[in-house]
Amino acid sequence: MSNTYETRYASHPEAVKKYDTEQLREEFLISDLLQEDRLKLVYSHYDRFITGGVVPTAKKVLLESIDSLKASYFLERRELGIINIGDSGTVTVDGEEFHLDHKEALYLGRGNKEVYFSSKSEKSPAKFYLNSTPAHKAFPNKKIGINDVEVVELGSPETANARTLRKYIVNSVVDVCQLQMGMTSLKSGSVWNTMPAHVHDRRMEVYFYFEIPEGQAVSHFMGQPTETRHIWMDNNQAVISPPWSIHCGSGTSNYTFIWGMAGENLDYGDMDVCKITELR
Numbered sequence: 001m002s003n004t005y006e007t008r009y010a011s012h013p014e015a016v017k018k019y020d021t022e023q024l025r026e027e028f029l030i031s032d033l034l035q036e037d038r039l040k041l042v043y044s045h046y047d048r049f050i051t052g053g054v055v056p057t058a059k060k061v062l063l064e065s066i067d068s069l070k071a072s073y074f075l076e077r078r079e080l081g082i083i084n085i086g087d088s089g090t091v092t093v094d095g096e097e098f099h100l101d102h103k104e105a106l107y108l109g110r111g112n113k114e115v116y117f118s119s120k121s122e123k124s125p126a127k128f129y130l131n132s133t134p135a136h137k138a139f140p141n142k143k144i145g146i147n148d149v150e151v152v153e154l155g156s157p158e159t160a161n162a163r164t165l166r167k168y169i170v171n172s173v174v175d176v177c178q179l180q181m182g183m184t185s186l187k188s189g190s191v192w193n194t195m196p197a198h199v200h201d202r203r204m205e206v207y208f209y210f211e212i213p214e215g216q217a218v219s220h221f222m223g224q225p226t227e228t229r230h231i232w233m234d235n236n237q238a239v240i241s242p243p244w245s246i247h248c249g250s251g252t253s254n255y256t257f258i259w260g261m262a263g264e265n266l267d268y269g270d271m272d273v274c275k276i277t278e279l280r
């Protein structure tokens with residue numbers, strides 16, 4: 001099976017005001033990210049951020065370059081963050097093997113030529129979620145295990161937003177050009193992520209929702225703070241957040257998501273928080 005990719009253009013907030021449900025989903029929702037033996041990539045014109053995924057089973061899957069990059073190999077001018085949300089797998093980088101267990105991550109710097117994804121077991125494969133951004137400099141590759149992350153507890157049960165945030169790829173953990181990635185898990189009984197909501201006009205962001213129980217869903221909110229829209233999300237779907245947009249969600253149960261950002265600075269806390277009562 002061959003790898004697939006698609007391009008998403010940047011939308012103006014005035015245009016998005018008029019989108020109906022279908023168009024909103026076409027522009028911002030990313031489905032079918034975790035396909036067996038087939039790498040799917042979505043190239044966004046917001047900060048040229050690439051979102052991808054693959055579930056290697058019987059064979060190893062190569063990270064091929066895509067036509068939009070006009071590069072001789074994928075990481076010629078890019079950096080890459082990988083988080084494994086499945087069972088044990090391996091990322092082979094120019095012959096060097098990095099073993100990633102469940103919820104372990106890998107940062108790959110610019111200049112790595114040959115990258116392969118494989119699973120330890122065909123029956124319980126690895127599930128690799130990928131974020132990539134342009135890079136001006138080559139930083140060393142680094143595996144980020146579960147004990148290497150920075151952990152932050154946020155919210156409370158009373159406001160239904162108690163959650164644990166784990167920073168995997170931030171510049172206090174690993175040297176990066178512009179990519180930032182982490183994982184946030186909602187506690188049982190809590191459903192709201194990123195509430196109070198925020199915007200950061202300097203950076204775009206992509207949320208990948210997973211561990212949504214069967215039969216449940218997450219309503220993701222986007223748009224300018226006084227002009228919001230929602231997108232209903234299934235398990236293993238991602239959603240692009242333009243720099244001018246809030247990005248938060250509420251589930252019909254608790255769930256987990258991976259956030260990835262890129263843009264102007266590497267200051268994770270640089271957000272403009274919205275007053276909850278002023279959202280529209």
Ligand SMILES: O=C[C@H](O)[C@@H](O)CC(=O)C(=O)O
Pocket residue numbers: 154163165182183184193194195205247259261268271
């Ligand atoms: O800019 C930061 C990102 O939106 C997320 O890290 C927020 C988040 O995971 C949360 O509050 O639950």
Ligand SMILES: [Zn+2]
Pocket residue numbers: 198199200205247271
């Ligand atoms: Zn954010």
